[in-house]
Structure formats: C-alpha cells, structure tokens
Amino acid sequence: MGIYLNPDNMDFQMALNSEIYVDKSELIKQTNAHIYTEQRFICVSRPRRFGKSMAANMLSAYYSRGCDSKEMFSKYKISSDPNFEKHLNKYNVIHINMLDFVSKGNSITESFDYLSKRLIHEIKKENGDVDCFDWNDLMSVLAEVFNEKRVPFIFIIDEWDCVFREYKNDTEGQIQYLDFLRRILKDQSYVALAYMTGILPIKKYGKHSALNMFTEIAMTNTREYAEFTGFTEAEVQELCKKYDMPFEETKRWYDGYDLKGVSIYNPRSVVMSMTGHDFDSYWTSTETYEALKVYIQMNFDGLREKVVDMIAGEKVCVNTGKFQNDMSTFNSADDVLTLLIHLGYLTYNDGKVWIPNSEVQQEFINSIEDGGWETVMNAIRSSDELIEATINGDEEKVARMVEKAHDENASIIGYNNETSLSCVISLAYYSARKEYIIHRELATGKGFADLVFIPRKTSGKPAMVIELKWDKSADTAIEQIKRKQYTEKISEYSGEMLLVGINYDTETKKHDCIIEKTIV
Incomplete structure (x- = not known):
C-alpha cells in the first residue's frame, strides 16, 4: 500500500460517511466493460464540484490491490453486477491528482520529473525484487514490473488538465506534458485502464492530439456517461x-x-x-x-x-x-x-x-452589473414594476416601459423584427421567472404563442399570454390569441389569465399595448 501506488480506500470512505451520498457505483460497470479493450482510455471533463474526484476515489477503492473493499461496496448497486468480484481489488492502481505535482518545480518539466521519481520510488518499494534495467525511467519500470509480476496497471489521473490552467502560456511545457502522458500510456500492454478527469477536454495541437487514444466524455458530449x-x-x-x-x-x-x-x-x-x-x-x-x-x-x-x-x-x-x-x-x-x-x-x-x-443566472447578473451593461441592468431592475403594471392592466405604462427597454437595448440586440422584440420582452419581464414558468413560442391551439407565463404553484398570480406584433396593432395580437385558441390549449393551468398584445411601429418606434382578462 502506498500514497500513489495501490492506495487504500479511505478517501472514498469519507464520501460514504457524508450526510448525503448518492450511489454512482454503476459507473464501475461502465469502466469494467472497457478493461483491456481498445476503449480502455477514458477522459471525463466536467465543471468543478460535479463529483469528478469522488468518482476517481471510488474507482481507486474498487480496483486497488492496496485495500479490501468488498464490504464497502456491498450496500451499493455495483455489488449486484455479475462481474462485481472479477475486477475487485485486482489491479496495481496508480492514483494521482496532478495538482499535487504541478507546483513541485519551477517549470512543467521539473514538476513531472518529480512525479516520475515519486512513482518510481513507490513502485520500487513494493517491487524491489524485480530486476529493472533502468530504475530511473518510469515507462521502463512499469513495463518490467508488469512483465515479471503480470499484474496490470490502472491509471486514475485527477485534475489532469491543471497544467493548462496553471501554465496557460507555456505552450512548449504543455506539449511536453502531453508527450509524457502519451509515452507512459499509449500502446503499453501494462495499461488495463486509464481514467482521467478534469475541467477541459484534451488539448488540441495542430491536426492531431498526442492523446488521441482517449474516448472523451465532455459537457458537449457525455455519451453513455450522462x-x-x-x-x-x-x-x-x-x-x-x-x-x-x-x-x-x-x-x-x-x-x-x-x-x-x-x-x-x-x-x-x-x-x-x-x-x-x-x-x-x-x-x-x-x-x-x-x-x-x-x-x-x-x-x-x-x-x-x-x-x-x-x-x-x-x-x-x-x-x-x-x-x-x-x-x-x-x-x-x-x-x-x-x-x-x-x-x-x-x-x-x-x-x-x-x-x-x-443559480448560474445570478452569476451572469453579478457579472454585468457594471462595465457597460447598464441598459440591460436597467431593464432587469425595472422588471418587478413592469409585472405589477401588467397585472394591474396599466396598458400605457406597460407600453412605455417596453418601449424604453427596446430603445435602450437596440444597439445590442437589433430593433426591427419580432425576434428582437421577443428578447426585449423576456429581458423586461426578467424577474417573472421567480414566480412563473416561462415558455417561448409554446405550441397552443392552432399556432404558437410568443410568450406564455404559467404561475408556479405557490405564486398566486394570474397566467399571461403575450403576443408580439410589429407594424400591425395590439388589437391584432389579441385577436390572434383568441382566433388561434391559445388559452384553451394550456392544459396545465386553470384560473385567471391575462391576454397581452404588444405592437411596435418600425417608423415611429412607438409601442402600444392592450391587456384583457379572462378565466380558463
């Protein structure tokens, strides 16, 4: 048992000890299926605090020869899999968090020279009886230990991409790092599985990647790992x-x-x-x-x-x-x-x-509160007032506030089309999302309503259907809502509903609004 070679299962035990632990052990079923196959290289990227390290600790606890984890996993889903014991604690696991090493030197090269020495130290300590030709070369050591002991290695590399985050501008060092990983992993018979986690997918250089043997699981394509x-x-x-x-x-x-x-x-x-x-x-x-x-x-x-x-x-x-x-x-x-x-x-x-x-929406708002986004923030800050005016049936005030938001943000989102007006309306009614579920172009009756606001269960506010027109009239918008039976097809809601028609004139830039109340 070592720190990086064949670690114990204490890190995963801490996750199990937590007040909330959600069983993700069937991930092991996925990785087991790829052991000693052409698909044995897996790179998983996802945001911070999305459970990357927990998953890495779980895989280490399951595969590592440095512990006995049968009882630990006995309560969880993977224990019912027919192949549960086939791979349980059967491999030489090298589990490293690259953040532990990225600062162990004045350059990327120095950091990973230190990593190699540290791994060789632990491998030699556990396999001192192996006659290695060169105890200073990590790849040679891995190959010769495997050749003599016939126990494959599983590599679990957490925060694999920290080099690209910490050394953003060191292109040469980044390439050397990718070459280091390629050399110890690619086409090596001692590798039964390599599982890497990080925030970013594998860095591209030129037409080819040094690590093109990896299957990439990213937020843009989670494949079977969603x-x-x-x-x-x-x-x-x-x-x-x-x-x-x-x-x-x-x-x-x-x-x-x-x-x-x-x-x-x-x-x-x-x-x-x-x-x-x-x-x-x-x-x-x-x-x-x-x-x-x-x-x-x-x-x-x-x-x-x-x-x-x-x-x-x-x-x-x-x-x-x-x-x-x-x-x-x-x-x-x-x-x-x-x-x-x-x-x-x-x-x-x-x-x-x-x-x-x-939650994330709030971070966007925090990010635009200054620095040239004033017109957007003005519309957002006025949204409570606009909602109140709409519910009160104050047609002139609604038209005036929408017109102001439209004028102020025209330079950003354009002006003379229904799409830009729809965006302005969504922005102007920004705070409505706290008490409404908002649907864009909801299929209703014989057409699509531009915006439908369905109140949340605890809201107590009326539903709203907003129809947008340009170079026509607000009356035309209301007539369309009625003619196409928008209100009759919103089956998820019953109660008071506001029909809101908004039109603007592309020449005068004037907006007009009509609000009608109905019961559905």
Whole structure:
C-alpha cells in the first residue's frame, strides 16, 4: 500500500460517511466493460464540484490491490453486477491528482520529473525484487514490473488538465506534458485502464492530439456517461422527499444541464441546499463571477448579443468544434461560449447553448452589473414594476416601459423584427421567472404563442399570454390569441389569465399595448 501506488480506500470512505451520498457505483460497470479493450482510455471533463474526484476515489477503492473493499461496496448497486468480484481489488492502481505535482518545480518539466521519481520510488518499494534495467525511467519500470509480476496497471489521473490552467502560456511545457502522458500510456500492454478527469477536454495541437487514444466524455458530449455527470432528476426527487424540500423550487435553482436527454443537477449545490434547508447560490464558493465577467466582456463579434439573449432566456447557436480546449486561445464568440459550457456556466444540446438555472443566472447578473451593461441592468431592475403594471392592466405604462427597454437595448440586440422584440420582452419581464414558468413560442391551439407565463404553484398570480406584433396593432395580437385558441390549449393551468398584445411601429418606434382578462 502506498500514497500513489495501490492506495487504500479511505478517501472514498469519507464520501460514504457524508450526510448525503448518492450511489454512482454503476459507473464501475461502465469502466469494467472497457478493461483491456481498445476503449480502455477514458477522459471525463466536467465543471468543478460535479463529483469528478469522488468518482476517481471510488474507482481507486474498487480496483486497488492496496485495500479490501468488498464490504464497502456491498450496500451499493455495483455489488449486484455479475462481474462485481472479477475486477475487485485486482489491479496495481496508480492514483494521482496532478495538482499535487504541478507546483513541485519551477517549470512543467521539473514538476513531472518529480512525479516520475515519486512513482518510481513507490513502485520500487513494493517491487524491489524485480530486476529493472533502468530504475530511473518510469515507462521502463512499469513495463518490467508488469512483465515479471503480470499484474496490470490502472491509471486514475485527477485534475489532469491543471497544467493548462496553471501554465496557460507555456505552450512548449504543455506539449511536453502531453508527450509524457502519451509515452507512459499509449500502446503499453501494462495499461488495463486509464481514467482521467478534469475541467477541459484534451488539448488540441495542430491536426492531431498526442492523446488521441482517449474516448472523451465532455459537457458537449457525455455519451453513455450522462447519468454519472451529476445528480439525476429521480435522485433529486428522492432527496427532496427525505429533506422535505420543494422539488419544483429545487429544479428552478439547480437543474438545467441537458445531457443526452438526461436532466442533470449540480451535485454540490443540491447537497448544500438540502442540508442547509434553503435555496441560494453556492456557485461563488467554487467559481467567482469575476472569472465569468472576463470571458463575457471579450471583444468578439456577436458575443455581447448572445449573452443578452441568454440572460433573457433564449437559446443561442454555437459551434463547439473549433475550440482548442484551453483557457487562452479564443478566436470567436463560439470559443468563449464553448469554454463556458465546460466551466458549467452554460448547458449545451444539439448545437445550442443556454443558461441552465437560477443559480448560474445570478452569476451572469453579478457579472454585468457594471462595465457597460447598464441598459440591460436597467431593464432587469425595472422588471418587478413592469409585472405589477401588467397585472394591474396599466396598458400605457406597460407600453412605455417596453418601449424604453427596446430603445435602450437596440444597439445590442437589433430593433426591427419580432425576434428582437421577443428578447426585449423576456429581458423586461426578467424577474417573472421567480414566480412563473416561462415558455417561448409554446405550441397552443392552432399556432404558437410568443410568450406564455404559467404561475408556479405557490405564486398566486394570474397566467399571461403575450403576443408580439410589429407594424400591425395590439388589437391584432389579441385577436390572434383568441382566433388561434391559445388559452384553451394550456392544459396545465386553470384560473385567471391575462391576454397581452404588444405592437411596435418600425417608423415611429412607438409601442402600444392592450391587456384583457379572462378565466380558463
């Protein structure tokens, strides 16, 4: 038993000892299926505090010859798998957190020279009877120990990408690091499995990656690992029952990561919410809004517009394919948005990104409170007043406030089309999301309502259907709501409903509004 070679299972035991532990042991079933196959190289990237280290500790506890973990896993799902004992504590596990080594020198090269020496020291201590030709070369030592003992190695590397975060501008050192990993892992028969975790996918250099043997599991493509990326909806529902917490509010705060059709929640935030019995943003304890602010204020064409659209609740298109998988190489707005996906600030599905939940939404608001976003913040700060005016049927005030928000933000989001007006309306009604579930272009009756506000169960406020027109009239918008039977098809709601028609004139820039009340 060593610190890095064949460690014990105490780190995973601490997770099991915690007040909340959600069983993710079936991840082992996935990794077992890839042992000694061409798919034995797995790189998992996800945001901070999404359980990466816990998963690494679990795999180490399961595979390491330095402990007996049969009883530890006996209560969990993996124990019912037919192959549970086949791989249990049968491998030489090298479990390293790269953060432990990245500062052990004045350069990347020095850091990983130290890592090699440390691993060789532990391997030699446990295998001193092996006659190695060169005890100073890590790859040779691994190969000769395996050749004589015939016990394969499993590599579990946590925070594998910290080099690219800590040494952002040391391109030569980064390449040397990738070559170091390639040399000890690629095409080596002693490797039964290599499982790496980090925030960023594998760095690209030129046309090829030095680590192209890895299957990449990222926030842009979680493949078959989606349910292991965070807490699933079913898992959160069980926690809400246990802790007597409202599921709908939990979903609003911490849900929103749509991964291959699986709805994923931020694990740390859910745990903090359940144990503290409240709802708050726990994001700032792991990521600061100042970091987000730096990225969203970068000077790329279309970035500002897309950020405003997302704050307003829109989904925006993104091309993730050109991102270089580092935190310093940006050539377009798409590169910035792709990084924000990997950092957890955005969620991604089918070529589109959006802000996942209220917790992250608050971090975006914190990031734009100054620094040239004043017009956006003015609309957001006035949203409570606009909602009150709408509920009170004050048509002139609603038209005036929407017109002001539209005028002030025209330079960012454009002016003369219904899409830009729709974005302005979403921005102007920003605070409504606290008490409403907001649907964009909801299929209702014989068409699509532009915006539908369904009150949350505890809200007590009326529902609203908002129809937008330009160069027509607010009356035309109301007539369309009635003609296409929008209200009759919103089956999830019964009670008072406001029909809101808003039109603007592209020549005069004047807005008009009509509000009617009905019961559905």
